[in-house]
Amino acid sequence: MERIGVFPGSFDPVHNGHLDLVSRAAPLFDRLYVAVLNNEAKAALFTVDERLGMLRELFRDTPGVEVESFSGLLVDFAAKVGAQAMVRGLRGVADFDYELQMTLMNRHLRPQVETLFLMPRGDLVHLSSRLIKEVCSLDGDVSGLVPELVGEQLRSRLRKR
Ligand code: PNS
Numbered sequence: 364m365e366r367i368g369v370f371p372g373s374f375d376p377v378h379n380g381h382l383d384l385v386s387r388a389a390p391l392f393d394r395l396y397v398a399v400l401n402n403e404a405k406a407a408l409f410t411v412d413e414r415l416g417m418l419r420e421l422f423r424d425t426p427g428v429e430v431e432s433f434s435g436l437l438v439d440f441a442a443k444v445g446a447q448a449m450v451r452g453l454r455g456v457a458d459f460d461y462e463l464q465m466t467l468m469n470r471h472l473r474p475q476v477e478t479l480f481l482m483p484r485g486d487l488v489h490l491s492s493r494l495i496k497e498v499c500s501l502d503g504d505v506s507g508l509v510p511e512l513v514g515e516q517l518r519s520r521l522r523k524r
Contacts, residue, residue, distance in 0.1 A: 367446040368392035380490040401434040438473035
């Protein structure tokens with residue numbers, strides 16, 4: 364049986380912590396979907412298509428990693444692609460309550476799909492898309508925190524504001 368995983372998120376934008384988690388999760392599955400939530404109710408810096416474009420470029424040469432968007436319930440997307448598990452990153456205790464709630468709700472909705480947690484590399488635990496956008500908007504240096512192509516898009520988007 365093919366092992367299929369889903370790594371969901373907003374990815375607004377993707378940063379090096381996400382990339383580290385994908386590099387840890389991908390070898391655990393035959394196919395890993397990086398799944399971008401399409402949520403029109405939530406204001407985002409980048410459109411879903413822009414986020415998909417950046418992710419597809421970054422994982423162009425990564426076998427077994429596919430990039431898709433989803434709307435609606437995550438467990439429904441997981442069922443649609445035949446995933447046995449969803450992967451989330453845990454950076455520290457601050458993430459824990461939210462992740463526990465989400466995991467238990469997803470388990471309630473679809474007990475067949477397991478949620479796995481992975482910790483990022485220690486020097487990446489302080490990264491979040493929200494803080495990276497804030498730093499960049501205040502002209503801080505985000506190199507080393509995001510891939511170069513994301514840094515370029517961040518600077519050009521935030522400079523226009
Ligand atoms: O990167 P994020 O913003 O922490 O990712 C959150 C995400 C996309 C995983 C979460 O909001 C989600 O799964 N949304 C889909 C809607 C859903 O399934 N809600 C019920 C689960 S508790």
